[in-house]
Amino acid sequence: MSEGEYKVPIKEPIKTKDLDPDFKYEIADTYLGRHITACFKCGACTGGCPVGILTEIYKPRQIIGEALLGMREKVLTGGELWLCATCYTCEDRCPQKVNITDVIIALRNMAFREGHTPEALIEQARNMVETGWIQKTTASMDKRREELGLSRLPKMAVEDMQKIVKATGFIKYLYKKEDKK
Amino acid sequence: MVKYALYTGCTIPYRLNSYEASTRKVMERLGAELIDLEKANCCGLYVEPASKLAYLTLAGRVLALAEEQGLDILCLCGGCTSALAKANSYLNEHEEAKNEVNAVLADFDMEFTGKTRVVNSVNSLVEDIGLREIKRHITKPFNGLKLAAHYGCHLLKPSDVLQFEDPEAPESVDNLCALTGATMIDYQDKYECCGAPTIATEQSLSVKIINKKLQNIISAGANAIVTVCPYCELMFDLMQLEAEDVYQTKYRMPALLHTQLLGLSMGMDFEEMGMSMNKVNADKIMDYLSE
Numbered sequence: 001m002s003e004g005e006y007k008v009p010i011k012e013p014i015k016t017k018d019l020d021p022d023f024k025y026e027i028a029d030t031y032l033g034r035h036i037t038a039c040f041k042c043g044a045c046t047g048g049c050p051v052g053i054l055t056e057i058y059k060p061r062q063i064i065g066e067a068l069l070g071m072r073e074k075v076l077t078g079g080e081l082w083l084c085a086t087c088y089t090c091e092d093r094c095p096q097k098v099n100i101t102d103v104i105i106a107l108r109n110m111a112f113r114e115g116h117t118p119e120a121l122i123e124q125a126r127n128m129v130e131t132g133w134i135q136k137t138t139a140s141m142d143k144r145r146e147e148l149g150l151s152r153l154p155k156m157a158v159e160d161m162q163k164i165v166k167a168t169g170f171i172k173y174l175y176k177k178e179d180k181k
Numbered sequence: 182m183v184k185y186a187l188y189t190g191c192t193i194p195y196r197l198n199s200y201e202a203s204t205r206k207v208m209e210r211l212g213a214e215l216i217d218l219e220k221a222n223c224c225g226l227y228v229e230p231a232s233k234l235a236y237l238t239l240a241g242r243v244l245a246l247a248e249e250q251g252l253d254i255l256c257l258c259g260g261c262t263s264a265l266a267k268a269n270s271y272l273n274e275h276e277e278a279k280n281e282v283n284a285v286l287a288d289f290d291m292e293f294t295g296k297t298r299v300v301n302s303v304n305s306l307v308e309d310i311g312l313r314e315i316k317r318h319i320t321k322p323f324n325g326l327k328l329a330a331h332y333g334c335h336l337l338k339p340s341d342v343l344q345f346e347d348p349e350a351p352e353s354v355d356n357l358c359a360l361t362g363a364t365m366i367d368y369q370d371k372y373e374c375c376g377a378p379t380i381a382t383e384q385s386l387s388v389k390i391i392n393k394k395l396q397n398i399i400s401a402g403a404n405a406i407v408t409v410c411p412y413c414e415l416m417f418d419l420m421q422l423e424a425e426d427v428y429q430t431k432y433r434m435p436a437l438l439h440t441q442l443l444g445l446s447m448g449m450d451f452e453e454m455g456m457s458m459n460k461v462n463a464d465k466i467m468d469y470l471s472e
Contacts, residue, residue, distance in 0.1 A: 031275075032233070050374040054389050082382040085390075087374035088263075088338035092348055101339070108230035117231065120381040125231060128223045134191045141195040148202035148455050153194055157220040160242065160289050167285040170228060170235035 019070035026110075027067060033106035038096040039064050045090030045100050051083050058083040060090050060100050067107065076111040082118050112173060126174055129165050132156025183309045184214040185255035185300065186247040188265075190411075191223045193257055197411045199455025203440035204257055204302065206454070210318055210447055211310050215255065218246050224256075226264035234281060240268030241282040241293040249291075253298040255305055259335035259410035263343065266299040270342050301336055303409050303439065304345055307353045315360055320448045322362030326469035328442075329366055329403035330354040331394070331417065333410040334374050348372065358407050358439060361446035362471070368401035370394070377412035380420075385427075391416045392424040395432050405466055406436040414438050419460045435463035445470060 027033035045060035046052045052059045058080050066075050075081070081104060090100040111117060128134055133156065142152050165171045193200050208215055225239035244265060247254035256262040272279045273295040283292055306315060337348035346353055351372065355365040376390030395417070398406060408414040417436035425431055437459065444454045445466070456463050 030233075031271075050370075050376070050390060051379065051386065054393070055386060083379055083386060085334075085374045085376060085378045087334035087378075088340075089334070089348075089374070092338050092340050099339075105230055109233060112231040118382045121227075121230065124381060125228050128191060128227050132191070132222065133195065134223070134227060135196070137195050144458070145194070145198050148198050148453070148458075150194075150198060150202055150205075154189070154217070155220060156191075157222045157242075160220075161222045161239065163288060164222075164238045164242065164285055165228075165235055167288070168232060168235040168238055170232040173231060 014069070014071070018073070020072040021070050023070045023072045023075075024068050027103065027106055030106045030109070032099065032102035032109075035096070035098045036064065036067065036103050039068060039098045040096060041065055042095060044093045044095060045098075048089045048093050050087060050089065051085050055083065060084070060104070063107070064098065064100065064103065067103070075107060076114060077116045079118075081107050081111060082121070117173075122174065129161050129171075129174065130158070132158045132161065182212050182214065183305065184216065184252060185305065186218050186250045186252040186297075187215040187255050188218050188221060188224075188243060188247070188257075188261060190256070190258045190261045191227075193411050197414060197438075199441060199458045200257055200411055200414065200438050203438060203444045203449075203454045206449060207440045207444050207447065210444075210449075211306075211315065213305070213310060216250055216252060218243070218250075218254075221246060224258075224261040224264040225268065226260045229264065234278075236264070237268050237272060237278060238282045238285050240265050241272060241279075242286060242289070242291060244269055244272075244295075244297055244299075245286060245291045245293045247297040248294055251296075253300050255300050255302065257302050257411065259301070259333045260412060262299060262301040262304075263335035263339070267339070267342050269295065269297070269299055301345070301409075303336055303353055303357065306439075306443075307357055312356060312360060315357070315443070319360055319362070319443075319446045321446055321470055323446060323469045324362060324471050326363040326466070327366050327402055327404045328358055328363040329368055329398040329401060329406050330358055330371070331375060331406060331408045331413055332372055333408065333413045336409060337372075354407070354409055354439065358442060361442055363407075363442070363469075366401050366403055368403070369397040371397075375408075375413040375416040376420075377416045387416070388420060388424050388427050391420050392428055395421060395424060395434060399432060399434065403434070404469070405463070406434060407439055407442055408436060409439050421461055433461055435459065435461055435466055437463055437466065
C-alpha cells in the first residue's frame with residue numbers, strides 16, 4: 001500500500017444552498033439515530049477511534065457534524081460511512097450518549113436504501129441469504145471437519161431466510177443492482 | 182451443570198473448525214452440555230447496515246430457536262454475541278418491533294418471547310462455569326509463556342447491552358488464560374479493534390490496523406497471542422501473513438483461540454485442538470507446556 005493513500009481531500013467551501021436542514025431530524029426519527037442532536041462536538045469519539053487514528057478521511061465527529069449541518073449528499077454517498085469498524089468505543093465513551101456507532105448504522109441504512117452501499121457488502125448479504133453462509137463453501141470443508149471429529153457442515157435454514165428477506169422488504173435492495181443490468 | 186443451545190454462526194463451521202472442535206472438547210471436559218441448534222440462520226449482523234427489520238427478524242429467529250429448547254444460547258463469535266444480545270434487548274423493550282418480527286416468524290410457527298439469555302464463550306467460562314472449576318482441570322500448565330490477550334470489541338461493547346465488564350479495563354480473558362500457567366502481558370492499545378469489520382470495504386485499512394496491533398504486541402515481548410472471536414483470530418493468524426507481505430516483514434507470531442489454549446493445558450492433543458490448521462505455525466507453543 002502506498003503512503004498517503006488516506007490523504008485529506010481538498011475541502012471546498014460549504015454552501016448553504018447545498019444543505020438539507022431537515023437531515024438531522026430524519027436521522028433523529030430513527031431509533032438508532034435518535035440522540036444525534038445531543039452532540040456537542042467534544043471529539044471523544046474521534047479521539048478513541050481505531051480507524052480515525054490511521055486514516056484522514058474517517059473521523060466520527062466529522063461525520064456527525066456534517067450530518068447535523070445537513071450535508072446529506074456528502075454523508076450518504078461519500079463512502080466514509082463504510083470505514084467504521086463498529087467497535088462501539090465511541091458509543092461507550094460519548095458523554096452525551098449520542099450512540100455514535102448506532103448513528104453510523106442508521107446512516108448506513110439510509111445509504112443502502114438509496115443505493116450507495118459498497119457492492120462487496122451486498123454480495124455478502126446475498127451469499128448469506130442464498131446459501132446460509134457468508135462465503136462459498138466447498139466439499140473439502142467437510143473433510144477438514146471430519147479430521148477434527150466434527151459432523152458434516154450443518155444445514156442452514158435457507159428457505160426461512162429467504163422468506164424473511166421477502167417479508168421484511170429487504171429483498172428488493174439485495175437484487176436491485178442485478179436487475180438493472 | 183450448565184447446558185446451552187450452541188450457535189456456531191455463519192463462519193466458524195467452515196473457516197475455523199479448530200474453534201468449534203476445541204470448544205466442544207473443552208466444554209465436554211468441563212461438564213457443560215451443548216445442544217446443537219438445528220436449521221439455524223445468520224445472526225443478522227451482516228444485514229444490520231442495510232435493513233434494521235431484516236436484522237431483527239433474523240436475530241429473532243435464532244433467539245426463538247433457543248427459546249424452543251428452553252436454553253440459554255452460547256455464541257462463540259463476538260459478532261453473533263453483540264448482534265443477538267442487541268436484538269434480544271431491543272425486542273424485549275419494543276413491543277411494536279417485537280410484533281413485526283413475530284408476524285414474520287408466525288409463518289414458520291415460531292415466536293420470539295425474549296426468554297433466552299445470550300452468553301458468549303468467555304462469559305460462560307468465567308461466569309457460569311467459573312475459574313475455580315476450570316483450574317481443577319488444568320493438568321499440563323504452560324511454563325514461561327508470555328501471552329498477549331486480545332479481547333475484541335463485541336465481547337464487551339456496547340457495554341450497556343452486554344453488561345459483562347468494564348470495556349475500558351476488562352480482566353476476564355487475562356484471568357481465564359492465566360489459569361493455564363501463561364504470564365499475561367499488557368501492551369499498548371490492548372483493547373482496540375482488530376480491524377476485521379472493514380475487510381470487505383477497505384482491506385488495506387484492516388491490514389494497517391492489525392499490523393499496528395502486532396507491532397505493539399511484539400514490542401511488549403509476547404511469545405503468542407490469544408483471541409476469543411473467530412474474526413479476531415482470522416485477523417491475527419491469516420491476515421498476519423498479509424501484513425507481513427504488505428509491510429515486507431516477518432512476525433510469525435502464533436495466535437490461538439482461548440479454547441485451544443485451555444485444551445492444550447488440560448492435556449489435550451495438538452492435532453485434536455486443530456492447532457496444525459493455524460496459518461502461522463504454532464508448534465513453538467508446545468515448547469512451553471510442562472511435561
